[in-house]
Amino acid sequence: MAKKQDLSAEPGGTMKNKTGSWRTYYPVVDHEKCIGCGTCDKVCPEGICYKVGKKNKAGHEYYDNDLDYCKGCGLCAEECPVKCIEMKFEEK
Ligand code: SF4
Ligand code: SF4
Structure with missing residues (x-):
């Protein structure tokens, strides 16, 4: 019988492993248009939208968003009620 192999060399959550390099698009928040509603924070699967203070x-x-961990899914831009988040193409 084949032996079960552990393919995960170093398991860890996204806060341990930076995932920002995977994305194709990244979000840019227009700070002047933001109404501080927190919708982006509620819908972001990574929990990386935060009040700048x-x-x-x-x-x-x-x-704003912590781009080190942003996957570029675009949910924040889609759900922002005032459309102040623009998804921009990531130049690599
Ligand atoms: S693009 Fe997706 S992962 Fe990135 S901040 Fe917005 S909701 Fe979060
Ligand atoms: S959803 Fe849009 S308006 Fe609301 S806090 Fe986030 S960036 Fe600002």
Whole structure:
């Protein structure tokens, strides 16, 4: 009988293993248009959308993404109610 092999050399969650190099597109947040609603944070499968801790001119605490772990799925851009996240092509 064939022996079961462990193909995972070093298992770990995405917060341990940076996954940003896999993507084709990456999100760019227009900080001035962001209304700080947190929708991107709720829908991001990686949990990497965060409040920057600064306010824009309209007085909203805007969000950004940790691109080291972003897979480029585009969910945040799709669900943002004011469409202030643009998915841009990643030049490699
Ligand atoms: S593109 Fe996907 S993984 Fe990247 S920040 Fe948006 S929701 Fe998260
Ligand atoms: S979903 Fe859009 S408006 Fe809401 S916090 Fe995220 S970037 Fe800002």
